[in-house]
Amino acid sequence: MQLTRRGYGVLGVVVLAEVLALTYGARALNAVAAPAVLALVASTVQLWRTPAPTVERDHVPAAFPGDTREVSVAVDGGGVAEIEETIPEGLAAEGASAEASLPTTLTYTLTCVERGRHRLGPLEIRVRDMLGLVQRTTQSGAATRVLVYPPVYQVAGREVILQHVLERSEIERQEFDSVREYAPGDPLRDINWKSTAKSPDEIYVTQFADNRVEDDDITVAATGAAGSIDGMAAAAASVAVMALDAGLAVELRLPDAHVRLGRGEGHRQRLLAALAETDTDFTSPFKSYALDDDVLADADVVVRATGDGVSITFGADERDFEEITVSRENPLTTRGVES
The missing domain is CATH 4.10.860 (DNA Excision Repair, Uvrb; Chain A)
Known part of the structure; x- marks a missing residue:
């Protein structure tokens, strides 16, 4: 005191x-x-x-950079208290401190900023007597972990995977799926001239639905140089999610993690979690993040990140990741993906 x-x-x-x-x-x-x-x-x-305050926390669902979460922390005890949450780097918060009579509930908005598994808390609580003459400061409540996935971008190339990686025939050009912006590598015959005519500055292509039932699988391997791991994780996540959406089973190989073959929503979360935590220790600027050559040779898709950018290799076809990125809008943020 x-x-x-x-x-x-x-x-x-x-x-x-x-x-x-x-x-x-x-x-x-x-x-x-x-x-x-x-x-x-x-x-x-x-x-x-006055008894020491106790704290109960709710689980904070996993999120992507830029997502917000409403966090509620119940604080029990007595007296008047100043409550302040401990916010680590990689997260940002608004309204994470308050002054109130206990018991109370602190509710604030948490914004996810950087990829990784972040430690949120504990609460710092300064309890005062009713006259405000004496105070006692404690750190209460266990910290909780907040998982922030790498960003996932919309990329062109589902047909590239089906044809170049799996050596399958083209998607049957029958059932319309959607219209999107043209990306290098799209067949010219898929250009949607009606949509393109309405926007002379952009070229749009038609995507067709793939209704075939397939049992194919692919292995995605990712490697990167020091300082480029965030870009590697985003590219690998984008490719893996695209493959899962195409109905493929996906295996992920990283220098510090291995996610075995699987498909479905649960497997999507495992892949994103592995990429969220991969090499989040940047204390050494000289650290190389590499896989063995035989692992890269066995992979169907290889993601390589350097200081100059990120490349994606589909079999013998190598593309710049920026080149095949259709949109920076994350298609998963509206799906409620959680850990």
Whole structure:
């Protein structure tokens, strides 16, 4: 326990009263110092008898960079308290501190900024007595982990995977699926001239639905140089999600993780979680993040990241990742993907 500013002010009154008592007699001491000392003692006893606050946290769902989450933390106890959440780098918060009488619930908005698994908390709680003379500071509540996936971008190339990687025939050009912007590598016969005519500055192509049932699988391997791992993780996540959406089973090979073959929503979350946590320690600028040559040779899709950018290799076809990126809008943020 320690004195607040108000408490130090009262203590100063007591000291001043003692000086006056020595100068003018005990009446000044009795009239001023005694009530002040009594207030300090009463405040100390009250805070000593107040139970230590306890904290209950809700699970924070996994998110992508730029996503927001509403966080609620229930604080039980007594007295008046200043509550402040511990926000690590990689996360940002608005309204993560408050002053209230306990028990109370602190609710604030958390914004995910950087890929990784971040440690949120514990709460710093400063409990004061009712007079505000004495306070006790504690760190309460276990910290919780917040998983931030790498960004996922919309990329062109489903047909590229089907043809170049799996050596399958083209998608049957029958059932219309959607219209999107042209990306290098799209067949010219897929240009949607009607949509293109409405926007002379852009070229649009038609995507056709793939209704075939396939049991194919692919292996995605990712490697990168120091300082380029975020770009590698985003590219690998984008390719893996695209392959899952095409109905393929996906295996992921990373220098520090291996996600075995699988498909479905649960497997999507496992892939994204592995890419969220891969090589998040950037303390060494000289660290190389590489896979063995035989692992890269066995992979169907290889993601390579350097200081100059990220490349995607589909079999013998190598593309720049920026070149095949259709949109920077994340198609998963509206799906409610959680850990």
